Amino acid sequence: MSPKYEMVIGLEVHAQLSTNTKLFCGCSTKFGADVNTNVCPVCLGMPGALPVLNRDAVTMAVQAGVALNCDIQHESVFARKNYFYPDLPKGYQISQFELPVCLGGSLDIEVDGAVKRIGITRIHMEEDAGKLLHQGAMGIADSTYSLVDLNRACTPLIEIVSEPDLRSAAEARAYVETLRQILRTIGVNDGNLEEGSLRVDINISLRHVGATQFGTRCEVKNVNSFRSIDRAIASEFIRQQEVLESGGRIVQQTRNYHDDTQTTTPLRDKEDAHDYRYFPEPDLLPLLLTDERIQSIRAAMPELPHAICRRYQQGLGLTRADADILIEEIGMRRFFEACLACAQDISPKEISKWVIGDLNALLKPKGGFGPSLSLSPEYFVKLIRLISSGALSGKMAKEMLPQLIETDQDPDVLMANLGGGQISDESTLLEIVRKVISENLDVVEKVKSGKTASANFLMGQVMKQSQGKAKPDLVMSLILAEINT
Ligand SMILES: [Zn+2]
Numbered sequence: 001m002s003p004k005y006e007m008v009i010g011l012e013v014h015a016q017l018s019t020n021t022k023l024f025c026g027c028s029t030k031f032g033a034d035v036n037t038n039v040c041p042v043c044l045g046m047p048g049a050l051p052v053l054n055r056d057a058v059t060m061a062v063q064a065g066v067a068l069n070c071d072i073q074h075e076s077v078f079a080r081k082n083y084f085y086p087d088l089p090k091g092y093q094i095s096q097f098e099l100p101v102c103l104g105g106s107l108d109i110e111v112d113g114a115v116k117r118i119g120i121t122r123i124h125m126e127e128d129a130g131k132l133l134h135q136g137a138m139g140i141a142d143s144t145y146s147l148v149d150l151n152r153a154c155t156p157l158i159e160i161v162s163e164p165d166l167r168s169a170a171e172a173r174a175y176v177e178t179l180r181q182i183l184r185t186i187g188v189n190d191g192n193l194e195e196g197s198l199r200v201d202i203n204i205s206l207r208h209v210g211a212t213q214f215g216t217r218c219e220v221k222n223v224n225s226f227r228s229i230d231r232a233i234a235s236e237f238i239r240q241q242e243v244l245e246s247g248g249r250i251v252q253q254t255r256n257y258h259d260d261t262q263t264t265t266p267l268r269d270k271e272d273a274h275d276y277r278y279f280p281e282p283d284l285l286p287l288l289l290t291d292e293r294i295q296s297i298r299a300a301m302p303e304l305p306h307a308i309c310r311r312y313q314q315g316l317g318l319t320r321a322d323a324d325i326l327i328e329e330i331g332m333r334r335f336f337e338a339c340l341a342c343a344q345d346i347s348p349k350e351i352s353k354w355v356i357g358d359l360n361a362l363l364k365p366k367g368g369f370g371p372s373l374s375l376s377p378e379y380f381v382k383l384i385r386l387i388s389s390g391a392l393s394g395k396m397a398k399e400m401l402p403q404l405i406e407t408d409q410d411p412d413v414l415m416a417n418l419g420g421g422q423i424s425d426e427s428t429l430l431e432i433v434r435k436v437i438s439e440n441l442d443v444v445e446k447v448k449s450g451k452t453a454s455a456n457f458l459m460g461q462v463m464k465q466s467q468g469k470a471k472p473d474l475v476m477s478l479i480l481a482e483i484n485t
Helices: 055-067 169-185 226-245 291-299 305-315 320-328 330-341 348-366 377-388 394-407 411-417 426-439 441-448 452-465 472-483
Strands: 005-016 078-082 092-096 102-111 114-127 131-135 145-149 156-162 198-208 218-223 253-258 263-269
Touching: 005 169, 005 226, 055 102, 055 114, 055 156, 055 169, 055 291, 102 169, 114 169, 169 198, 169 226, 169 305, 169 320, 198 226, 218 226, 218 263, 226 253, 226 263, 305 320, 320 330, 320 348, 330 348, 330 377, 348 377, 348 394, 377 394, 377 411, 394 411, 426 441, 426 452, 426 472, 441 452, 441 472, 452 472
Parallel strands: 218 253
Antiparallel strands: 005 156, 005 198, 078 092, 092 114, 102 114, 114 156, 131 145, 198 218, 253 263
8 A cells, every 4th residue: 555645854953063162152162061150141141241253153154054055145144032931041042043144055865875965945053042950850741840051051053954855754864864974074063962962853744645735744852862863753754644534633833752652742832933023133243254254164174974985985995884984983084094194005995994993993992082092193004014014913913902002102112022023034934834844744644645724733833833923824835835845
């Protein structure tokens, strides 16, 4: 049976800009500070305090706009969005309304190998509200009172509004994943859904398959993981379908998603813009961006994920899977790039193999490739170079790696401490090979009679006597040469 209804989805993504300070004051934006410590008269909404626009936030908003192919506006205007809520000390939020900083744009998403272009309506800048801490219960419903933490108040956000071009949960998810990757890669957002630095509101409506008119939509809030994007859309689809099937009418409203029950409940009837009594913020001048400023931001744009992916595959010969890992793990990619810069003589593939493989495995429990990593790319590259030159076996390199990470000492020094590197000197090895052969004449006979696999036993003995330092391929050729003469 073909489906009767089709979903129409548009997303509003709030992304916290990765500035050091807030949008209109100098308070820190650092996550996890003690409650109400990152505050000042401006973000507390004290009478007479005046906002001053953060230049870095503007740059980041424009960068996001460039990355999403938007028209960057030469003039945009901040407005007051008036509403009352305890986490909003001024009684209004400063937000761009009629004239946002970016208009029109697009984002290409990939679902099941097919690329689809999703329209971007606009990107506007706004300040965040504070946070309510509901006491004595898990949620607001059973709570007896609430406390207010204003550390987050006035944190810079961009709201990225998509066109209603998405038709499934898979597309919505791909959109958020792709958007998140772009924002993280260009360094304007840390992509953390759980900590709320990326928040997704889902506008969803249903219509009969083939219909061209949109149905009445509901906005679903409180979706804070990729899994809950799928689940919230699925549950809202079922709810709206049931309403329509029973002859009912969808009421335009904002609904709250609950991950524990995987259902949505009404939060409030959807406000229209006029409910907020928007008017231009009298304490801020219009934001004017000259051609020069926009051009200089464009010129300094960090490389976008799809360009990195292409460069890694076509330029460096990495697999798509490895390119994807490096793009997703930004710290790892920075380290990889730093290694490339000092390793013109080693194949990028070899470096990526060690970075993604052994190094990553060892660093994962220690906080990954974060700022606490003291390992210098030069020494790491030197280790790989020792392997390619045959001075060190892969096995020995793996043994040395934890120490290298710990001490960041010259691999030459570490190798000497471990009693020297791999033995690739032929005369030294030949001595050991001859000794092993003389001790195992019965095995030699087996090899001679055609049981070539028995040579592996001899090889094992040589490795044992050399404490694992003998160069394996050389040992094998010496063994065979000795037996066959
Ligand atoms: Zn402040």
